[in-house]
Structure formats: structure tokens, C-alpha cells
Amino acid sequence: xxxxxILQNGKVQCTICPRNCILSEGQEGFCHVRKNVNQNIELQxxxxxxxxxxxxxxxxxxxxxxxxxxILSFGTLGxxxxxxxxxxxxxxxxxxxxxxxxKTSPQEIVNIAKKYNCKSVAFTYNDPIIFFEYAIDTAKLxxxxxxxxxxxxxxxxxxxxxxxxxGYMDGAxxxxxxxxQRFYGKNCLAKLQPVLGTIKYAVNETxxxxxxxxxxxxxxxxxxxxxxxxxxxxxxxxxxxxxxHFSAFFPHYKFNDRKQTNFETLIKxxxxxxxxxxxxxYTGNLSNIQTSTTYCxxxxxxxxxxxGYQILEYHLENGRCKYCSTACDGKF
Numbered sequence: 001x002x003x004x005x006i007l008q009n010g011k012v013q014c015t016i017c018p019r020n021c022i023l024s025e026g027q028e029g030f031c032h033v034r035k036n037v038n039q040n041i042e043l044q045x046x047x048x049x050x051x052x053x054x055x056x057x058x059x060x061x062x063x064x065x066x067x068x069x070x071i072l073s074f075g076t077l078g079x080x081x082x083x084x085x086x087x088x089x090x091x092x093x094x095x096x097x098x099x100x101x102x103k104t105s106p107q108e109i110v111n112i113a114k115k116y117n118c119k120s121v122a123f124t125y126n127d128p129i130i131f132f133e134y135a136i137d138t139a140k141l142x143x144x145x146x147x148x149x150x151x152x153x154x155x156x157x158x159x160x161x162x163x164x165x166x167g168y169m170d171g172a173x174x175x176x177x178x179x180x181q182r183f184y185g186k187n188c189l190a191k192l193q194p195v196l197g198t199i200k201y202a203v204n205e206t207x208x209x210x211x212x213x214x215x216x217x218x219x220x221x222x223x224x225x226x227x228x229x230x231x232x233x234x235x236x237x238x239x240x241x242x243x244x245h246f247s248a249f250f251p252h253y254k255f256n257d258r259k260q261t262n263f264e265t266l267i268k269x270x271x272x273x274x275x276x277x278x279x280x281x282y283t284g285n286l287s288n289i290q291t292s293t294t295y296c297x298x299x300x301x302x303x304x305x306x307x308g309y310q311i312l313e314y315h316l317e318n319g320r321c322k323y324c325s326t327a328c329d330g331k332f
Contacts, residue, residue, distance in 0.1 A: 001041045001133075003161050012036045016132055016161050017080045018194045031130040032095055033078035045076035046134045048101040050091050050125060052109070054116055058309040060124065060152055061245050061284050063294060064330025065171040065209050067304055068311050071150060072109065072118040075125025076134065077101070081154050082189030083177065085217060089253035092126040106138040113147050120171070124152035132161065139168035155198035156190055166202050171209040171331070173245075174199050178214070178221035179230035187220060196233070203238045209331050211243040213284065216261050216269060218249075227269045231276035240279050241297065241329040246270060247284035261286065280329070298326035 005013040010025045014034050021029035023036035033044045052074045057066055060073075079092035086092050104112075113121050121142050128135040128151050139149040148170040155174040157165060166172070176195065177188055184192040202210045214230065216222040234242060246269040248261035266283040270291050273281040279297040292306035301323045305313035315322045319332040 003132075003158070004041045006039055010036075010039055012039050012041055014041045015158055017129055017157050018191060019080060020158075029080075030082070031078040031080040033076065033098070033130055043131060043133050045078065045098040045101070045131055047103055047105055048098040049074040049076050049104055051102055052104065052112060054118060055122070056309045057120065057150075058306065058311075060122055060150060060171075060173050061213065061247075061282070062150065062171055062173055062209075062211055063245075063282060063304070063306075064211065064243050064280065064328070064332075065150070066119050066148070066331055067314070069119035070117065071120040071122045072113045072116065073122040073124050074104070074109070075123070075128075076131045077126065078130050079127050079154075080130050080156055080190075081127065084187045084253060085215070085249060085255040085258070086253045087215075087250065088125050093253070106134070106141050109138050110141045110145050110147060113142070114145065118147070120148035120150050122150040122152060124150075127153050127156070129153055129157045129161075129165070132165065136164065136168055143168065154188075154190075155195040155202070157194070157198055159197065159201070162198055162201055166206045166208045169206075169208045171211075172202055173211045173213055174202065176212050176214050176230065179226045179233070180221070183221045183226075187217075196237075200237050203242055211245065213245040213247055214269075215247045215249050215285075216265055217255070217258065218261055218265055222261075222265050222269065224268065224272060227272045228276065231273050231278055235277055240277050242278075243280035243282065243330075244273060244278060245282045245284045246273070248286040250285070263288075267291070294328065296321040296324060296326055296328065299324040303328055 003015045014021045028035045055073050057071045077094045123135045142149050150171040151169045152173050181192045246266050263286045283291040294304040303315050
């Protein structure tokens with residue numbers, strides 16, 4: 001495994017993510033799935049997954065990446081984030097034996113995607129950063145078979161492995177979980193700056209189509225000031241055409257006693273983002289047609305009208321607005 005440092009006394013440092021865990025023989029990292037075996041970091045979940053599902057691409061969520069096409073989705077166990085509000089905590093926090101899961105090789109995943117005419121394969125449900133080798137090997141075979149790959153990730157990865165990882169991803173939705181180190185430290189047991197670095201790299205230096213998601217938790221990361229700061233950072237560092245989804249929180253895991261996000265909270269964030277100049281803003285989990293619709297950045301006409309994951313109207317011709325011929329940013 002190349003993303004590791006061999007240390008003294010049988011210890012190995014895993015350098016996939018900014019935790020840089022130093023592991024003694026037989027010890028697992030924070031993620032629970034990367035383990036020191038004979039001074040080599042081994043992925044304990046390689047080839048194992050919690051099940052394969054066929055989803056609409058909009059569910060990832062990706063709204064500007066081959067809309068309405070089916071995507072084959074899978075995840076494994078574990079996570080390198082410590083989010084108190086995790087919506088998939090039953091698998092990301094699980095310490096179950098991976099061998100109790102479904103065993104599916106990268107080639108078998110490609111075969112299933114082809115059988116069911118899936119345009120893409122998604123690495124999702126838990127963070128593919130920690131099942132790096134499984135995701136990369138699958139992505140390589142997908143590329144050979146003209147199947148797109150999508151990562152749904154926190155972006156908490158070190159720069160060197162990020163170059164390899166995003167080099168094989170055609171699309172990504174990166175969770176920007178909040179816009180303060182206070183929020184990341186308290187509620188994710190992680191750091192904000194590495195995530196911002198990953199986002200800048202993916203958007204500005206790769207061909208990977210990237211969209212962002214911020215799940216709003218009332219009283220934690222939904223203040224107008226924080227939303228405004230996030231939007232200004234996006235404009236300054238990424239431009240105005242990166243799609244952003246503000247999604248609703250539902251009580252889960254250690255935030256099981258918190259209340260569900262109100263739609264009004266999403267609308268406030270939506271309006272701040274639109275007013276700041278961002279061109280493609282959406283609400284997720286709780287949504288309506290207006291806040292799920294893609295509008296032309298030039299003439300303002302509706303281009304893709306959605307009701308949740310369902311497309312009601314489609315007014316793009318070869319990726320361009322049929323009213324004014326302006327290109328819509330994304331892959332269509």
C-alpha cells in the first residue's frame with residue numbers, strides 16, 4: 001500500500017486521510033477498516049459491500065451530471081469522519097465483520113452495471129476515501145467499459161491520494177458539512193481546512209464534475225452569517241457555477257434528540273446563496289419544484305424542472321438552453 005509510512009517497532013502510519021493514524025501491529029485506524037497487518041496497511045472491506053442499489057443520479061445528489069440516468073450504488077463499512085449526526089450511522093459506525101457482507105468483485109460490479117444499463121457507478125453510503133483501493137480498482141474497470149464513476153464523499157483526504165482518487169472519478173458530490181472549524185471539531189471530530197483544499201483541487205484542477213452538499217442542522221451550522229461566508233468562499237475559490245444543495249437533517253445517531261430541519265431553514269439558505277450570485281442552488285430531502293429546478297444562468301428560464309428526483313420538464317439541447325443557447329454547466 002503506497003499511502004503509508006513504515007515506522008519503528010512494527011508501527012505503520014496510514015496517510016490516506018488527514019488523521020494520519022499511527023497503528024501498531026493488528027491495530028485498526030479511526031475508520032475501523034484500515035489495519036496494520038505485518039507492517040502493511042490492509043483494507044479489511046476490500047470486495048465486500050452492504051448491498052448494491054440502483055438509484056436515480058439525482059439521489060446522490062447530482063443535478064448536472066447526466067440527469068435522470070440510473071446509477072449503481074454501493075458502500076462498505078466504517079468512516080474516517082466522526083459525525084454526530086450521521087444519516088448512515090448503522091454502516092459507517094459499524095464494527096461488524098466485513099465477511100458477513102455481500103462479496104462483489106470490481107469486475108462483478110461492472111457486469112451488474114452493464115446488465116441493468118446503469119450509466120454510472122457510485123461509491124456512496126459510507127465514505128469511499130476509506131475503501132480507496134476497492135473504489136479505485138472498480139473505477140479503473142468502469143472506465144475501460146465506458147461506465148462513469150461517482151464519489152459521494154466528505155473530502156477529508158490528503159493531497160497525494162486525492163490526486164489519484166479524483167483522477168478516476170467522473171463526478172463527485174462533496175459534503176461541505178458546515179463552514180466553521182467549531183462545527184467540524186465539535187460535531188465531526190475533524191478539520192475544515194483539508195476539506196476546503198480537496199474541494200478546490202477537485203473543482204479547479206481535475207475534470208471531475210463536482211457538486212456540493214451542506215446539510216443544515218438548526219442551531220449548529222445554519223446561521224445566515226455562516227451560510228453567507230460559505231457562499232462567499234465558493235464564489236472566490238470556485239466561481240459561481242458549482243451546484244450546491246442545502247439538505248435537511250433528520251434525527252439520527254447521537255443527534256437523535258434534535259428536531260428535523262424546517263423547510264423555511266432551507267429556503268433561507270437557498271435565498272442567501274442565490275442573492276450572493278451562485279447560479280445553481282437547490283434544496284434537498286425537503287424540496288419543492290421551485291428549489292429543485294435548474295435555471296439558465298443567462299436568461300433565467302427553467303431548464304430542468306424537477307419534483308424531488310423526478311424530472312418534469314427538460315429544456316436543454318446538447319447541453320444548452322433552448323431559449324438563448326447558453327451552455328448549462330455540467331455533463332449532459
